[in-house]
Amino acid sequence: MANTITLEQQIGKGEFNEVYRSGELAVKLFNKGYSKADVMNEAYIQARIEEVGGINIPKLHSIPLMNDRYGIVMDYIPGKNMAELIYENPKDTEKYIDKLVDIQMEIHTKRCPYLIKMRDKLADRINRSDLDEDKKFELLTMLDGSPKHNKVTHGDFTPHNIMVGEDGKIYILDWNHASQGNASADVARTYLWLCLHHKEIAELYLDMFCQKSRTDKRYVQRWMPVVAGARLIKKKDGEEELLRKWVDVVLYE
Ligand SMILES: Nc1ncnc2c1ncn2[C@@H]1O[C@H](COP(=O)(O)OP(=O)(O)OP(=O)(O)O)[C@@H](O)[C@H]1O
Ligand SMILES: [Mg+2]
Numbered sequence: 001m002a003n004t005i006t007l008e009q010q011i012g013k014g015e016f017n018e019v020y021r022s023g024e025l026a027v028k029l030f031n032k033g034y035s036k037a038d039v040m041n042e043a044y045i046q047a048r049i050e051e052v053g054g055i056n057i058p059k060l061h062s063i064p065l066m067n068d069r070y071g072i073v074m075d076y077i078p079g080k081n082m083a084e085l086i087y088e089n090p091k092d093t094e095k096y097i098d099k100l101v102d103i104q105m106e107i108h109t110k111r112c113p114y115l116i117k118m119r120d121k122l123a124d125r126i127n128r129s130d131l132d133e134d135k136k137f138e139l140l141t142m143l144d145g146s147p148k149h150n151k152v153t154h155g156d157f158t159p160h161n162i163m164v165g166e167d168g169k170i171y172i173l174d175w176n177h178a179s180q181g182n183a184s185a186d187v188a189r190t191y192l193w194l195c196l197h198h199k200e201i202a203e204l205y206l207d208m209f210c211q212k213s214r215t216d217k218r219y220v221q222r223w224m225p226v227v228a229g230a231r232l233i234k235k236k237d238g239e240e241e242l243l244r245k246w247v248d249v250v251l252y253e
Contacts, residue, residue: 005064005073025061026076032068039063039070042176045115046072049175052112052152056171058163078166081173082159086201093201094208100162101209103170104190108183110152118153118181119143125230135247139229146182146223153186154178158193184215188223192231192246196239225249 005022007029012019017030030039046060058074065071080088086096126139154161155177163171187209194202210217228246231239 005066005071011076021076022073024076025073026058027066027071027073029066029069029071034070036070038176039072043072045175045178046074048112048114049152049178052110055107055110055152056169057175058171058173077163077171079164082162082164085164086159094204096159097201097205097208099170100157100159101205101212103162103172104154104157104186104209105183105213107154107157107172108151108186111150112152112180113150115152115178115180117150118155118179118185119146119148121179122185122226122230125233126226129229129232131229131232131247135229139226139247142222143226146185146226149182150180151183151186152178153181153183155186155189156193157186157190159198182223183213184219185223185227187215187220188227191220192224192227196242 005025005027007020007022007027009021010018011021011026012028014028016034017028020027020029040063043060043063046057049055049057050060058077061073061075063070063072082096082100086093122143123140126136126143129136131139154172154175156174157172161172161174163173165171187206191202191206194205206217206220209215210220224246225248228243232243232247
């Protein structure tokens with residue numbers, strides 16, 4: 001495989017990066033000044049997940065430094081992400097969400113002892129949030145009392161991070177939030193994201209997941225204050241009001 005990376009065509013854009021095609025490769029190119037440790041960590045997790053086996057992800061190749069910007073070089077997947085497909089074919093939404101749920105359940109069957117523990121990650125974020133000390137204590141107590149699981153969880157399992165290849169094969173992207181922990185918390189995280197950004201499919205998703213996995217909805221709902229509190233540190237425009245509402249559910253229950 002050729003070593004030269006040329007940025008041929010932009011194929012994606014995130015908050016801190018752009019994604020380019022380079023022949024048979026894709027480069028996730030991070031902004032200048034973006035944490036080197038975070039780039040290495042994302043690539044490390046991707047490599048670990050590759051080793052787990054049975055989870056389809058683009059193969060990781062290298063982490064070059066290009067004009068003061070780090071890139072994660074991986075296989076290019078010809079196709080579209082599931083968010084684009086849902087937007088283009090709204091009548092097939094249920095079919096796509098059904099597939100999304102199947103893949104998420106499959107990922108939860110995997111184990112990877114090298115990943116960070118979800119409860120440590122959530123506790124760290126709650127501690128770093130601007131919630132008052134009483135709220136933090138309440139959320140941390142909830143977290144502490146939750147069942148201790150070690151399932152592989154993607155942590156940002158949304159339609160944008162699922163590539164549907166031209167051949168119909170599905171690949172999961174963007175593993176930097178992965179951890180080992182509780183499946184219901186991972187589902188609560190996806191549900192929260194859908195409530196924030198695609199409210200029209202949030203209930204469909206939660207109903208389908210709970211039905212397929214025979215999970216009582218309340219197991220997922222119990223995680224909402226914790227996952228909402230942990231997301232507050234992102235300080236994303238338009239999210240704060242709803243996140244604080246979810247956090248407060250725990251106080252008045
Ligand atoms: N290997 C790849 N092959 C084809 N398209 C890709 C590939 N990697 C990323 N993309 C496209 O680029 C988009 C953004 O990529 P990715 O999800 O990794 O970044 P991001 O969402 O910015 O990450 P973050 O959530 O860390 O900000 C994807 O939704 C997908 O459409
Ligand atoms: Mg993404």
